[in-house]
Structures are given as C-alpha cells and as structure tokens.
Amino acid sequence: MIRLNNISLDYDERHILKNVSLTVEKGTTSVILGSSGAGKSTILKVILGLTDIKSGEVFINGKSIYQINEKELLKVRRKIGIVFQGNALFDSLNVRENVSYFLAYENKLSEREINEKVKEMLSFVNLEDTQELYPDQLSGGMKKRIAIARALAAGPEIILFDEPTTGLDPINSKAILELINKLKSLGKTSIVVTHILNDAVFIADNMTVINEGEIVASGSVREILKSDNSFIQKFFYEIFLDNTLFKEN
Numbered sequence: 001m002i003r004l005n006n007i008s009l010d011y012d013e014r015h016i017l018k019n020v021s022l023t024v025e026k027g028t029t030s031v032i033l034g035s036s037g038a039g040k041s042t043i044l045k046v047i048l049g050l051t052d053i054k055s056g057e058v059f060i061n062g063k064s065i066y067q068i069n070e071k072e073l074l075k076v077r078r079k080i081g082i083v084f085q086g087n088a089l090f091d092s093l094n095v096r097e098n099v100s101y102f103l104a105y106e107n108k109l110s111e112r113e114i115n116e117k118v119k120e121m122l123s124f125v126n127l128e129d130t131q132e133l134y135p136d137q138l139s140g141g142m143k144k145r146i147a148i149a150r151a152l153a154a155g156p157e158i159i160l161f162d163e164p165t166t167g168l169d170p171i172n173s174k175a176i177l178e179l180i181n182k183l184k185s186l187g188k189t190s191i192v193v194t195h196i197l198n199d200a201v202f203i204a205d206n207m208t209v210i211n212e213g214e215i216v217a218s219g220s221v222r223e224i225l226k227s228d229n230s231f232i233q234k235f236f237y238e239i240f241l242d243n244t245l246f247k248e249n
C-alpha cells in the first residue's frame, strides 16, 4: 500500500504541491488526472523519494520513506518500476540491453537468466522479435512498450506510469492500457498519471484529480464522473467540447 499524508513541496519558493494526500491499495490501479503543470510528475518523484519535500509523509508498505536511510530507501525503490514521461530509453543500447539494463546493474543474475527474463518481458508486451533493434528503429508505441518491459524486468510490485499514452494513436494507446489492466490481473499495483479522461476511465479503480498542486477530488471513477465540483465539471466540459468540435469538422 502507498500512502501520501499531507505532502507539501516548494520549488524556488513556489508552492508546487499543497497538502496532497493519497492512498493506493495493493493490487489496484490509481489514476492521477490533471492538466499540464498541475504537479502530477512531481507526485511520482515524491513517491520515489527523489525530491525533498517541505512537509508530510510517504508510506510505502508501511515504511515512511523520508525517514529511512539511503540503503533502506534503495530497498523500497527496488519494489517500484517506473515508465517515465517520454520513455527515456537509452538510444545507444539495443532493446535487449535496454530491457535488461537494471537487471544487469543489479548483477545478481547469470547471463542466461537475464536473457530468459528479457524474452519473458518482450513477450508480455508483444514485441518478441525486437531484441536487436535500437530505439530510433522503433515506433512511438513500440518505445512505450519497451519502456514498460524495462520497468517490469526486475519484478516490481508497484509500477508508476507517467503519461503512458501521450502522443500515441488510439490503437497503440489501447494496447498500453490493456497492458496496465493485465498487470492488475497479475496483482500489481499501478499509479498512472494522465491528462486523458478516456484513458483514466478505462483503467482506474480510483481517480484523483489535481489542479495547481492541490487535490480537487478523489474517489471511484463513478464518483468522479458524477462530481459537481466546479473545476471537474469545467475540466470535463472542455474535453467534451474538444471532442464535439473534432466530430463536427
């Protein structure tokens, strides 16, 4: 279980997160929804213990990660996989080397075991025959799936996805969302950051809407969609308007 308790964070005296609280139960998918600059990626950084906070606490499986030493923090971090905003694949490494990067780094597995793992992960994301390709030979959707394979390779319990479908066509987006749902069926816990409402509805057990560093609402998909909160209504209305205009053209 992941719990953020009243997290506040400033960058250069700007209040970026204001009293953010959030609970994610084991084996569920939580979506953090908000517009650009709302603080979504920052929340993921906070969960990884990668940035200083001003106040509050983050618990991961009961451990308060801002109160433990670096060695313990690394142990907690090993339970977490991350698919970064914009993939962050290593351009000079091929797919096999990218997917095995963190495994090889850990240095505990034999080469045969690493190769098996890479095969298993590539099969999970339906990209078996790409081992020798380099990132610039992959489409955007394939890159995302390789980034997911890399995040999963070390067997994390928790996976953080930062805008996993941004820039993808509907078919590739759907493939990514189905992978996220498949992970849930395997008992994994996911936190997915997005600004795309349809994607959120397709995968979320719980949704948290954030605006300017503040949580506007959180609850089940049904609760959020029915919310009469004025920000949420405006946010959804603009999405609706976009779709309507698009259809009329």
Ligand SMILES: Nc1ncnc2c1ncn2[C@@H]1O[C@H](COP(=O)(O)OP(=O)(O)OP(=O)(O)O)[C@@H](O)[C@H]1O
Pocket (backbone or CB within 6 Å): 011, 012, 016, 034, 035, 036, 037, 038, 039, 040, 041, 042, 043, 085, 195
């Ligand atoms: N390292 C940093 N130093 C200073 N300001 C930062 C830093 N990282 C983020 N910010 C600021 O914090 C705010 C929230 O950024 P964040 O990246 O969390 O937004 P986001 O919701 O992920 O946006 P997007 O949808 O565009 O990715 C922004 O105003 C951003 O400029």
Ligand SMILES: [Mg+2]
Pocket (backbone or CB within 6 Å): 040, 041, 042, 085, 162
């Ligand atoms: Mg972001």
